[in-house]
């Protein structure tokens with residue numbers, strides 16, 4: 001049995017209510033942090049924990065917090081990234097629905113640590129029922145005095161607000177998220193300066209994913225070393241894996257970092273639908289390179305997945321059976337990136353549209369022999385040539401799908417029909 | 422031409438201004454509030470928001486058209502948004518959307534002649550554990566089958 005941190009309350013009735021959360025020990029860690037610990041001590045534990053950002057990039061959380069400059073005279077902000085729009089990703093939604101108070105407790109501790117008195121949760125607009133639930137939880141926390149003035153009688157003050165997005169994947173990119181809260185189009189900023197120094201309203205800002213922040217109360221409770229001990233080197237803690245696609249039991253499963261991918265698919269998710277054979281897996285959300293079935297004998301932690309030529313990303317595992325047409329599957333992803341490109345950088349804006357035209361042409365039976373090479377060439381032209389990583393995110397699936405299933409693409413372009421359907 | 426602002430909306434506008442006092446931050450919450458009340462973002466709404474925030478109407482238009490959730494035209498009473506992204510496609514999007522199209526007699530991007538339903542294809546809704554999914558006016562419906570679609574759409578008045 002794996003250790004449960006984030007899902008430990010999921011089975012409890014009314015787990016989203018503050019009384020239930022408190023009955024199970026909730027808000028004790030925030031109280032301990034504010035009353036008994038100095039911000040530097042908390043930061044030290046988070047550094048020791050080897051917690052790495054769960055939003056996709058896997059950046060060490062403690063290190064990120066330590067970049068916030070001290071005594072600039074400006075306010076410091078915490079922005080929690082609840083945009084969750086990477087195809088295949090739905091893990092944060094489960095936290096918002098079933099344990100919003102664990103997130104709020106994490107926000108209190110994090111804000112105190114980085115010296116913020118104001119925090120935002122940026123939630124994707126489509127998560128409307130979830131935003132309502134979260135707002136109710138925030139109001140409960142205010143009523144108990146865990147938010148607002150003089151929290152736990154310590155004199156510490158924190159305000160927490162929800163900011164709703166409105167259907168733009170790019171606003172999950174941290175600087176686009178800041179632009180969006182500032183009431184602008186979500187166009188990513190050039191870095192540097194990094195948000196830790198110049199973030200929301202030009203003030204020092206920390207941006208973290210929902211799951212990252214929800215881990216914080218447990219790190220305060222059990223210590224950084226304990227958390228680090230749960231995973232392999234440099235990969236602390238547990239992770240929420242969101243499994244979807246051709247499996248019998250799609251869902252969110254929590255396991256220690258380094259959990260085997262095939263075990264996740266065959267045991268947790270109940271194996272492949274209709275007893276079919278596994279064909280391919282996208283192991284970390286739509287933006288990461290695809291793996292062929294024979295490459296899937298790997299462990300799920302940032303470094304192991306990287307070694308296998310892909311990325312753990314958001315931990316969204318998209319499973320495809322032998323019946324999947326890879327050309328059509330890729331067309332869905334290209335459609336997505338074309339739709340979601342903010343239009344700021346030419347390679348991404350023009351490249352995604354061009355790729356979509358080509359792949360739609362292939363699917364319509366009007367492909368040309370050279371189309372596959374052109375797709376590949378365009379993707380290479382986008383890769384690394386944009387302000388933000390959305391360009392890479394659009395290019396990597398194309399490059400990896402073609403590298404691994406080139407025969408299927410060429411077959412479709414030449415024979416005007418799918419090789420598998 | 423100016424628009425009629427209800428008591429409820431006026432209250433919401435005040436709340437938003439107090440909650441997000443900095444710069445242009447009220448724009449997105451205001452767009453949501455106006456759309457919730459009026460169904461879509463008309464030119465008049467853009468002007469109204471521009472006045473409230475102190476920016477030009479074209480600025481509000483740039484923002485509202487950047488975000489796909491803001492409708493720049495009226496939509497039906499029920500806005501059916503079917504996810505067409507990878508996981509929902511793996512789990513049967515093509516058949517599901519064809520079925521809805523036939524049932525309602527409209528294509529994607531169209532509204533039924535009685536103004537009741539608008540059909541859209543959207544990108545991943547974050548509900549992949551229940552693929553195929555759709556969202557209707559904020560509510561999610563997952564694990565869709567033809568029978569389930571009948572049940573849901575027939576129950577909407």
Ligand SMILES: Cc1cc2nc3c(=O)[nH]c(=O)nc-3n(C[C@H](O)[C@H](O)[C@H](O)COP(=O)(O)O)c2cc1C
Nearest residue numbers: 053054055081083084085172173174208209212389
């Ligand atoms: C196009 C794009 C979309 C992203 N979407 C999200 C998202 O929905 N949620 C998220 O937490 N991070 C997302 N990220 C990553 C953020 O930029 C950022 O790295 C993250 O929020 C930092 O938090 P963490 O360190 O806790 O992971 C996205 C990045 C890119 C380039």
